[in-house]
Amino acid sequence: MQKPIIILNYKTYLESSGDKGRQLTWDARDVMQETGIRIIVCPQTPELFHHKGYGIEVFAQHVDPIEPGSHTGHVLPQSLQFCGVTGSLINHSEDRRPLEEIKKCVEVLRKHGMTSVVCAESIEKVKEVSQFKPDYVAIEPPELIGSGIPVSKADPGIVRNSVKAVTDPNVKVLCGAGISKGEDVKAALELGTVGVLLASGVVKAKDPKAALRDLVTY
Numbered sequence: 001m002q003k004p005i006i007i008l009n010y011k012t013y014l015e016s017s018g019d020k021g022r023q024l025t026w027d028a029r030d031v032m033q034e035t036g037i038r039i040i041v042c043p044q045t046p047e048l049f050h051h052k053g054y055g056i057e058v059f060a061q062h063v064d065p066i067e068p069g070s071h072t073g074h075v076l077p078q079s080l081q082f083c084g085v086t087g088s089l090i091n092h093s094e095d096r097r098p099l100e101e102i103k104k105c106v107e108v109l110r111k112h113g114m115t116s117v118v119c120a121e122s123i124e125k126v127k128e129v130s131q132f133k134p135d136y137v138a139i140e141p142p143e144l145i146g147s148g149i150p151v152s153k154a155d156p157g158i159v160r161n162s163v164k165a166v167t168d169p170n171v172k173v174l175c176g177a178g179i180s181k182g183e184d185v186k187a188a189l190e191l192g193t194v195g196v197l198l199a200s201g202v203v204k205a206k207d208p209k210a211a212l213r214d215l216v217t218y
């Protein structure tokens with residue numbers, strides 16, 4: 001079985017902010033080096049620079065499709081690059097964007113050689129956003145997010161059909177929501193995805209490093 005890609009979203013949990021967030025990035029880096037499995041961390045925007053140089057890929061949770069100029073409060077792709085960031089989540093369930101904006105975000109990331117991960121809540125949305133040719137589409141049923149019930153087991157149909165809905169071989173599919181164990185990742189791979197997007201199963205774990213190790217052992 002292929003090695004999965006693990007994208008760990010720090011969201012705005014205190015357990016993944018400040019010093020704890022940096023410890024989590026160290027832990028993820030260690031587990032990545034131990035196992036050779038690609039792990040990507042997504043800290044909050046104001047903290048991104050503090051995760052630079054750890055030897056692990058860092059993605060943003062948000063980017064704006066803007067050019068340099070007068071856009072107060074927005075997130076410029078070039079500023080993300082300055083922080084060592086190489087990609088971004090787009091349209092997460094907790095940060096929904098209009099379709100046209102999703103398209104522009106994918107384009108602006110591509111223009112800057114950065115990786116795009118577009119989240120989608122339904123098979124219909126997977127179809128729509130995959131037309132924009134992001135690097136990844138992550139299917140995430142909102143009702144399972146943070147539930148501890150893994151989408152790869154609770155709703156294998158939505159994962160399998162999302163994989164089928166993407167006809168462009170350059171657009172890879174991830175799944176997320178409720179993932180916390182190696183067996184959930186294994187189920188996700190068996191359904192045709194290339195990996196998972198997760199948060200609480202690791203961030204809120206008593207021992208996040210052990211949780212990460214469990215995630216990549218199956």
Ligand SMILES: O=C[C@H](O)COP(=O)(O)O
Nearest residue numbers: 009146177178198199200
């Ligand atoms: O970005 C991560 C997803 O929203 C999944 O969150 P979760 O792993 O806490 O269910």
